[in-house]
Amino acid sequence: MTIAISQTDRLGANPFVVEGPIVAGSGIPGPNFSLGTVAGGDRESEWVYCQLVLASQTTLQPGQWFQWTRDYVASLLTTAAAVVGNRCGVFAGASQAPTQSGGPAQAITLAAGTYYIWLQRNGQAPALVTTATAALVVAETTATAGLANAPASATATTKAIANVNFAAANQTFTATTVNGSNQLTALGNVSPSGGPFIGAAISGTGIPGGTTISGITYTPSGTIQSITMSANATANGTAITVTATGVLEATLMRPFLSKVN
Structure with missing residues (x-):
């Protein structure tokens, strides 16, 4: 995708x-x-x-x-x-x-x-989604500007976003960490068009809780070279599995605000 x-x-x-x-x-x-x-x-x-x-x-x-x-x-x-x-x-x-x-x-x-x-x-x-479930059956607004939500069932008083669905609730890739560094290198299963994306929350061995992707560096040929984290790694790791959530690939079908939930 x-x-x-x-x-x-x-x-x-x-x-x-x-x-x-x-x-x-x-x-x-x-x-x-x-x-x-x-x-x-x-x-x-x-x-x-x-x-x-x-x-x-x-x-x-x-x-x-x-x-x-x-x-x-x-x-x-x-x-x-x-x-x-x-x-x-x-x-x-x-x-x-x-x-x-x-x-x-x-x-x-x-x-x-x-x-x-x-x-x-x-x-x-890419689409910002604060919460996503495996079902991904509902897209709705939130109190935070620019941030949507995709719970299993609608949240009262939000407004529904029609005609959008999400590929998955998260994305995984592999990376190397260095203790004290905010760089993820030797990346696997990443691409400029396939993600992960800026702003995504990431977790994995040696990655502190609450860490997000704050930057992505590309080679002159346009491939992803490294990912900058919002916090430094706390351990060395090779080919660790990193899970990214919060910025998901969405399929947009001319979405519009359809109703109040």
């Missing part, structure tokens, strides 16, 4: 570039596409071009959920602000492989201002 990493060439669009901030009179070019423009790509993907207005500094992470209005003004999805009937999708990332420090799964911190971004509404994509 893999996520989408490209759009059609004819549009010249790049889903991993955030345009802006747009400041009137600054000489910075305005939006390059009409709001609501749709671009297709691999893995049955579709991206929608939306405006994003940020009131304060905000970090966008691949897999975060957004909703957008009929005027294609996007906002981070949260239960309190969710509007039933609004379309929704995920942020794909902020840069594009091959680079040594980036790839199609990097976070970006933006100052307050007006931006234009591509949000994925169809195909396979």
Whole structure:
């Protein structure tokens, strides 16, 4: 299973570039596409071009959920602000492989201002999910902006996200740890499009509880070279099994907010 990493060439669009901030009179070019423009790509993907207005500094992470209005003004999805009937999708990332420090799964911190971004509404994509069960039968909003939930049964007062399902509740891969280092190397069963993904919670021998993936480093050819953890390993380990949860591969089918649970 893999996520989408490209759009059609004819549009010249790049889903991993955030345009802006747009400041009137600054000489910075305005939006390059009409709001609501749709671009297709691999893995049955579709991206929608939306405006994003940020009131304060905000970090966008691949897999975060957004909703957008009929005027294609996007906002981070949260239960309190969710509007039933609004379309929704995920942020794909902020840069594009091959680079040594980036790839199609990097976070970006933006100052307050007006931006234009591509949000994925169809195909396979990383998605933030706080809780997932083996059944993965329900997708719903949460109180945390950009974070969805996928419990076995609906949570009262949340809002349902229709037309999305998840490949699995977790992902496993192998890695080498060094005591006192935050780097995972000699990786097995990983790929830029297949994950694991930035923000995922990881566990394994020698990995402290509560550790997440804070960065991914790529080779010049675009393969994953190493993974940066949010904490240092507490033991040396070779080919340990690492389990990643919280950022899962989702299949989006033009999801929308369908009802209040």
